[in-house]
Amino acid sequence: MGTTKHSGRIKLPGKPDPKLWVSKVPFGLGRIKPHHIRDTLKVVAENRDNLPYAYRILTQGVCDGCALGVSGLYDQTLEGPHLCTTRLNLLRLNTMPAIKPEVLHADIDELQKMNSSQLRQLGRLPYPLLRRKGERRFSRVSWDEALNLVASKIRGIAPKQLAFYLTARGITNESYYVAAKTARFLGTNNIDNASRICHSPSKTGLKRSVGIGASSCSYKDWIGTDVLVFWGSVAANNQPVSTKYMYAAKRKGTRILVINPYREPAMDGYWVPSIPESALFGTRIADDFYQVNIGGDIAFMHGVMKHWFAMEAERPGSAVDHAFVEAHVNGYEALKAHVERQEWEQLEMSSGLSRARIAEFAEILAHAKSAVFVWSMGLTQHRFGTDNISQVANLALLRGFLGREYCGLMPIRGHSGVQGSGEMGADPFSLPGGEFKGDDIPRIEKEWGFELPRWQGDIIGVSLENALLPDDHERKLKLFYTSGGNFLETMPEPDFVRSCLESVDIRVHQDIVLNTSTLADAREAVLVLPAMTRYEQPGGGTSTSTERMVYFSPEIDGPRMPEARAEWEIYIDLAARVFPERSELVAFPDAQAIRDEIARAAPNYDGIQQLRGKGDVFQWGGAWLCEDGQCPTPDGRGTLIPVEVPDLRKPEGHFYATTRRGKQFNSMIYSDTDPFTDADRYDVIVSEADTRALGIADGDAIVVYNRNGVFHGRARTGEVAPGNLELFWPEGNVLFKKGVYEPMAGIPEYNSAVVLEKAEAFHALKDKRYVEKRIDELETDLIGG
Numbered sequence: 001m002g003t004t005k006h007s008g009r010i011k012l013p014g015k016p017d018p019k020l021w022v023s024k025v026p027f028g029l030g031r032i033k034p035h036h037i038r039d040t041l042k043v044v045a046e047n048r049d050n051l052p053y054a055y056r057i058l059t060q061g062v063c064d065g066c067a068l069g070v071s072g073l074y075d076q077t078l079e080g081p082h083l084c085t086t087r088l089n090l091l092r093l094n095t096m097p098a099i100k101p102e103v104l105h106a107d108i109d110e111l112q113k114m115n116s117s118q119l120r121q122l123g124r125l126p127y128p129l130l131r132r133k134g135e136r137r138f139s140r141v142s143w144d145e146a147l148n149l150v151a152s153k154i155r156g157i158a159p160k161q162l163a164f165y166l167t168a169r170g171i172t173n174e175s176y177y178v179a180a181k182t183a184r185f186l187g188t189n190n191i192d193n194a195s196r197i198c199h200s201p202s203k204t205g206l207k208r209s210v211g212i213g214a215s216s217c218s219y220k221d222w223i224g225t226d227v228l229v230f231w232g233s234v235a236a237n238n239q240p241v242s243t244k245y246m247y248a249a250k251r252k253g254t255r256i257l258v259i260n261p262y263r264e265p266a267m268d269g270y271w272v273p274s275i276p277e278s279a280l281f282g283t284r285i286a287d288d289f290y291q292v293n294i295g296g297d298i299a300f301m302h303g304v305m306k307h308w309f310a311m312e313a314e315r316p317g318s319a320v321d322h323a324f325v326e327a328h329v330n331g332y333e334a335l336k337a338h339v340e341r342q343e344w345e346q347l348e349m350s351s352g353l354s355r356a357r358i359a360e361f362a363e364i365l366a367h368a369k370s371a372v373f374v375w376s377m378g379l380t381q382h383r384f385g386t387d388n389i390s391q392v393a394n395l396a397l398l399r400g401f402l403g404r405e406y407c408g409l410m411p412i413r414g415h416s417g418v419q420g421s422g423e424m425g426a427d428p429f430s431l432p433g434g435e436f437k438g439d440d441i442p443r444i445e446k447e448w449g450f451e452l453p454r455w456q457g458d459i460i461g462v463s464l465e466n467a468l469l470p471d472d473h474e475r476k477l478k479l480f481y482t483s484g485g486n487f488l489e490t491m492p493e494p495d496f497v498r499s500c501l502e503s504v505d506i507r508v509h510q511d512i513v514l515n516t517s518t519l520a521d522a523r524e525a526v527l528v529l530p531a532m533t534r535y536e537q538p539g540g541g542t543s544t545s546t547e548r549m550v551y552f553s554p555e556i557d558g559p560r561m562p563e564a565r566a567e568w569e570i571y572i573d574l575a576a577r578v579f580p581e582r583s584e585l586v587a588f589p590d591a592q593a594i595r596d597e598i599a600r601a602a603p604n605y606d607g608i609q610q611l612r613g614k615g616d617v618f619q620w621g622g623a624w625l626c627e628d629g630q631c632p633t634p635d636g637r638g639t640l641i642p643v644e645v646p647d648l649r650k651p652e653g654h655f656y657a658t659t660r661r662g663k664q665f666n667s668m669i670y671s672d673t674d675p676f677t678d679a680d681r682y683d684v685i686v687s688e689a690d691t692r693a694l695g696i697a698d699g700d701a702i703v704v705y706n707r708n709g710v711f712h713g714r715a716r717t718g719e720v721a722p723g724n725l726e727l728f729w730p731e732g733n734v735l736f737k738k739g740v741y742e743p744m745a746g747i748p749e750y751n752s753a754v755v756l757e758k759a760e761a762f763h764a765l766k767d768k769r770y771v772e773k774r775i776d777e778l779e780t781d782l783i784g785g
Contacts, residue, residue, distance in 0.1 A: 174594040298384065493737065509529070669681070708738075
């Protein structure tokens with residue numbers, strides 16, 4: 001942990017800098033780009049029935065979008081107001097009226113014709129709903145009926161047959177904490193959160209390399225660092241407010257580099273709406289793109305280190321910070337020997353980049369005095385995600401880019417509250433303030449006053465698969481309780497996931513709106529419970545940002561769903577109905593009492609109990625974790641970890657496929673068209689070299705397939721590395737194999753080898769043996785066959 005405190009907001013320069021302009025044409029007229037003014041007016045129109053409340057949410061609440069952490073209209077990084085279209089698009093979830101009864105209680109077949117976007121637009125969930133097996137519509141039930149049904153089922157099954165899941169849909173630390181405590185009180189350690197399918201390898205990789213499970217630095221360190229690297233992260237698209245930080249960094253002379261298979265237009269140039277100069281003429285963000293193959297990052301980083309060690313052989317100290325390594329790092333010689341054994345030919349082939357391009361990047365970092373590495377799902381959503389993160393940490397440790405100003409390792413979060421989920425214990429491997437092992441178990445047992453289950457809980461993917469086990473199996477999932485989330489649109493092989501969901505006896509969906517998974521059948525019953533938003537929760541709530549800022553978001557006066565309840569209150573009520581004789585062990589009179597207990601149970605969060613009003617915030621761990629190179633590891637040192645280059649062989653003419661985000665917030669899609677590319681949701685981005693080789697033109701109907709599934713779409717030529725395909729998420733999930741998880745972090749694999757053909761060729765030759773032959777040619781795909 002660090003002792004230096006965050007130094008506060010800084011001011012943007014006032015004088016324009018034409019060198020950074022994308023174009024002299026005002027507002028990017030004639031270009032494919034987001035239309036922020038138009039989109040803002042659209043949001044105003046959508047919220048016209050509740051504008052005063054919408055305004056109070058924006059000016060008083062903490063953003064329920066990405067995890068940059070904007071309280072009201074202000075953050076802790078830059079002076080001035082901040083507002084982005086992601087937050088505006090989420091606004092209607094908080095202000096819309098209830099679903100009309102005639103729609104809510106319509107025949108289930110009618111509701112199932114709608115996609116999640118259409119279901120979301122129907123309105124808020126007004127009261128508890130029940131649909132038993134064979135029933136064609138939801139019925140209204142009381143809270144007592146609903147929770148008594150759930151409690152009765154829990155008492156009748158084994159704890160290992162019960163699982164909880166929490167997404168990050170505006171969920172507060174208080175709700176995560178109470179859910180974690182409730183699950184263990186009920187005897188189960190099957191509790192997981194949205195981090196499992198986005199950033200779980202970030203935690204495992206950082207923990208084993210430098211002993212931390214969060215960003216080591218602050219956003220402020222972007223502004224003035226020599227080099228800011230975005231690795232598999234399109235922050236301009238997924239965390240739009242961050243473009244303001246990028247603009248500030250560029251004005252300070254920071255060089256921004258992007259490592260990604262696709263040259264993302266959002267990172268090439270962006271029109272930042274809250275900065276007049278940028279809103280008019282745009283801002284050139286990335287100085288260069290290094291277009292690695294999908295899954296080629298480890299090879300690329302091996303090449304960087306191999307070049308560094310060659311530099312060292314010629315002139316010691318030219319690439320490695322030996323003083324830092326000697327004082328703070330283990331494993332130097334083992335890593336050096338491992339890297340030097342790698343062959344350049346293999347590294348070039350795997351990474352997709354030439355030795356010269358790799359050396360160019362290596363020398364930029366070698367000559368830099370500071371650097372911040374930022375990454376997201378492009379590094380984590382692989383079967384080797386933890387190795388990807390440890391490899392990034394290797395680079396930072398060799399150069400001493402850790403624990404000081406303008407340096408650090410930052411897994412940038414896409415959900416406003418997900419950083420706090422594991423830190424509150426809503427994770428099968430975590431407890432508040434620690435891990436589900438060793439001294440942390442008796443420490444929490446003493447705080448909570450009851451014994452914890454000692455068996456290891458399952459990650460969410462395994463829990464869902466356990467629904468297919470025989471009825472008498474001890475881990476057969478019989479009751480699944482999910483707060484938010486839609487696994488039909490977030491997990492590989494959606495048809496398989498549906499079969500899992502429908503094999504559960506009772507599913508409980510605690511949410512604010514309907515989605516497609518809510519409508520799936522169950523063996524006995526589906527319950528839908530209406531939750532409050534974070535802005536409605538009595539006593540307010542807190543959330544933790546990417547940079548470890550813990551923000552207080554107050555209860556905001558406005559209209560309410562009469563029967564919606566605070567999420568943490570629902571968990572407490574359920575626990576009391578299962579074990580009424582011990583209910584006082586999980587009872588909290590109010591949100592403040594929860595924060596008081598969090599401060600005791602999670603030492604890093606000592607200070608959360610002081611957050612009581614609008615704008616209250618503190619940063620746990622100080623400005624920099626691992627300050628001055630001191631890591632929270634047994635010996636206080638970081639560890640260089642040799643990792644193997646993944647085997648990514650594929651037959652000539654086949655492709656690697658991965659997914660990207662468009663006009664959406666995670667799986668919540670807001671437009672059928674990507675504002676940065678004008679691409680449709682079913683467009684497949686293919687390199688010009690590949691379209692030429694295949695005789696495919698823009699707009700041609702194509703089929704992408706493998707043994708997992710078939711995707712019908714249209715070709716769109718784009719600046720993607722040859723041999724790689726980009727599809728939209730979640731539409732492309734049909735191509736990824738179920739049940740393949742990263743061994744240390746449990747994240748599903750979201751990449752695969754595929755065949756791409758013109759639709760006319762595929763259908764003309766759709767003889768089963770032909771398709772099977774083409775699939776069999778995928779001798780070794782990204783999931784190891």
